[in-house]
Amino acid sequence: SFLQGSKLEIPLWLAKGLHDSKRRIISVELPKIYREAWRTVFSADANVVDLHKMGPYYYGFGSQLLNFENPENPEIAQTDCLCSLQTFVARFRRIMDSSQNAYNEDTSALVARLDELERALFQVGQKGLNDFQCWEKGQASQITASSLVQNYGKRKLTEVDG
Amino acid sequence: MEPAEVEFLAEKELVTIVPNFSLDRIHLIGGDLGPFNPGLPVEVPVWLAINLKQRQKCRLIPPDWMDVGKLEEIRDQERKEDTFTPMPSPYYMELTKLLLNYASDNIPRADEIRTLVKDTWDTRMAKLRLSADSFVRQQEAHAKLDNLTLLEINTAGSFLTQALDHMYKLRTNLQPGESSHSQDF
Numbered sequence: 001s002f003l004q005g006s007k008l009e010i011p012l013w014l015a016k017g018l019h020d021s022k023r024r025i026i027s028v029e030l031p032k033i034y035r036e037a038w039r040t041v042f043s044a045d046a047n048v049v050d051l052h053k054m055g056p057y058y059y060g061f062g063s064q065l066l067n068f069e070n071p072e073n074p075e076i077a078q079t080d081c082l083c084s085l086q087t088f089v090a091r092f093r094r095i096m097d098s099s100q101n102a103y104n105e106d107t108s109a110l111v112a113r114l115d116e117l118e119r120a121l122f123q124v125g126q127k128g129l130n131d132f133q134c135w136e137k138g139q140a141s142q143i144t145a146s147s148l149v150q151n152y153g154k155r156k157l158t159e160v161d162g
Numbered sequence: 163m164e165p166a167e168v169e170f171l172a173e174k175e176l177v178t179i180v181p182n183f184s185l186d187r188i189h190l191i192g193g194d195l196g197p198f199n200p201g202l203p204v205e206v207p208v209w210l211a212i213n214l215k216q217r218q219k220c221r222l223i224p225p226d227w228m229d230v231g232k233l234e235e236i237r238d239q240e241r242k243e244d245t246f247t248p249m250p251s252p253y254y255m256e257l258t259k260l261l262l263n264y265a266s267d268n269i270p271r272a273d274e275i276r277t278l279v280k281d282t283w284d285t286r287m288a289k290l291r292l293s294a295d296s297f298v299r300q301q302e303a304h305a306k307l308d309n310l311t312l313l314e315i316n317t318a319g320s321f322l323t324q325a326l327d328h329m330y331k332l333r334t335n336l337q338p339g340e341s342s343h344s345q346d347f
Contacts, residue, residue, distance in 0.1 A: 085332040093295040125321040135165035
């Protein structure tokens, strides 16, 4: 049982289930990074922020937090959304350029500070580039073993038995 | 689309060949081809030209625009202008790759041509990204880019549409009274 007024950390899905703007069983506290202080960091240079450390689902989580709008302070939700959108817009260029230019390189440094949504976007950009490069080299018309099949050989006998 | 699919479409473009065999007109579903007479230039779709070339039944005549002087002009103009130069063929990249791969012996200064076309491609793609970034920053609703080719659109397209999708979702969160209980992310 919980004491009224106590502070807890619960998963988002549970908070969503408990939340009811009429009965006010719980009120949700906005995580640090969605608050005022961090917003100034984002507007200074959104590109330096490590959104993966912050998140790793910065945009998705941020969108979900809107479900817990505090009716006494509706502007907070608006400014948060705007901040997310502006952050995305500011970081867009770098993600686009790096995903469409990094061919056959180790991209771990490039994606380290991206949140999951940005990483998925990065992969899409890479696919576009890789497909093009592969085609240009004439590899698009070559039959090669699927990478799935190539991995079969790595399985050990003990794994198959167990 | 896969680049291979775009290439498939490009192969319908016509190119001039000089056959070394004789054949009466052939009637294909897509249209008639030929007749073919040794030594007489004839226009055929690229897919057939390449097939004949591989079987050593013809030599290829490069299109007018596949010339170092012309391509240098195009490359220079592309670098100078902010907008996209109209390209001599809507499939310039695909045709260059195909013809240089299969018939480089029929194309003078083939290596220079390859480099010039690639340079022009790189410039255009960079311009496309610049344009996309400016579109996103200003959060425009509508943009029109003339003179892009299908392969260029295809290479950058999926990234751009997915990014714009995300922006749309983030923007609709701003609507008041929106009950966004979706788990789309």
